[in-house]
Amino acid sequence: MQLCFATNNxxxxxxxxxxxxxxxxxxxLQEIGCYEELPETHDTIEENAFEKAEYVWEHFGVSCFADDSGIEVEALNGEPGVNTAFYAGPQRNANDNMDLLLKNLQGKANRNAHFRTCIALIINGEKHLFEGRIEGHILERQQxxxxxxxxxxxxxxxxQKSFAEMTLDEKGSISHRGKAVQKLIEFLQTMQK
Ligand SMILES: O=P(O)(O)OP(=O)(O)OP(=O)(O)OC[C@H]1O[C@@H](n2cnc3c(O)ncnc32)[C@H](O)[C@@H]1O
Ligand SMILES: [Mg+2]
Structure with missing residues (x-):
């Protein structure tokens, strides 16, 4: 089964x-001839996941899936959430984003947060959503x-380690994305039976 992964990441x-x-x-995306930025104009991770997948399905007619993810911090009322990629500005810089998050959490005792991934699948025009989530907390500094x-x-x-101290396999076995992808794989396997 051939599926396009609609991401530029x-x-x-x-x-x-x-x-x-x-x-x-x-x-x-390049293999199907799509070289443009995918639109992500909505206020929720779910809707943005579908928006990216729908763009590919509508413009290229290829079955595909898109991943929209974000980090939601309890003490910041769920921010950065849907703005995770460009929290500190349109430059979408990881260090700037982390610095701003650490600054906004200064002095707050509650550092609970979770990552969330929504995978939107469009297969032969049918739409499905798979979600994964991992609980944790925001460290005082980068590790x-x-x-x-x-x-x-x-x-x-x-x-006792950050995601950046884990191997890809370790992270994938517990992460928001890993959980969402497992659900996607199980669904695709039942479709093939
Ligand atoms: O939209 P696409 O092209 O897939 O790529 P993107 O990087 O823009 O991805 P998102 O729109 O889903 O933005 C989510 C942002 O959340 C952050 N993020 C997502 N998954 C993450 C992970 O597993 N670990 C750390 N940060 C993550 C990262 O900053 C992403 O840019
Ligand atoms: Mg994006």
């Missing part, structure tokens, strides 16, 4: 390719150099 491709293995043939985005300041509950 190479880290997501790396994480998801490992999780999917050889179960499905995943093609990139580790792996991963991407907010990984250096997020420590999942029950672990």
């Amino acid at each position: 190479r880290h997501k491709i790396e994480e998801i390719s490992r999780l999917v293995g050889t179960n499905f043939h995943i093609v990139s 580790g150099t792996g991963g991407f985005g907010y990984d250096p300041i997020f420590m999942p509950s029950g672990y």
Whole structure:
């Protein structure tokens, strides 16, 4: 089965390719001739996931899935949430985003947060949504150099290392994205039966 992964984020491709293995043939946006930015204009992660997938389905007629993710911090009423990618501004810089989050949490005792991924799948025109979530807390400062985005300041509950200190396999086995992808794979496998 051939499916396009509608993302321009190479880290997501790396994480998801490992999780999917050889179960499905995943093609990139470039491989289907899509070189543009995908629209993400809504106020929720769910809607933005569908917006990206719908763009590819409508313009290229290819079955596809999109991942929209965010980090939601309890003491900040769920922020950055849907604004996670450009929290500190349109430059979408990971260090700037983390610095702003750490600054906004200064003096707050509650550092609980979770990552959330919504995967929107459009297969032969049918739409499905899969969600994954991981609870944890925001560290006082960056720890580790792996991963991407907010990984250096997020420590999942029950672990003593940040996502940026984990291998890709370790992160994938517990992460928001890993959980959402597992649901996607199970769904696709039942479809093939
Ligand atoms: O929309 P696409 O092209 O897929 O790529 P993107 O990077 O813009 O991705 P999102 O719109 O889903 O934005 C979510 C942001 O959340 C952050 N993020 C998402 N998943 C993450 C993860 O596993 N670890 C750390 N940060 C993550 C990162 O800053 C992303 O840019
Ligand atoms: Mg995006």
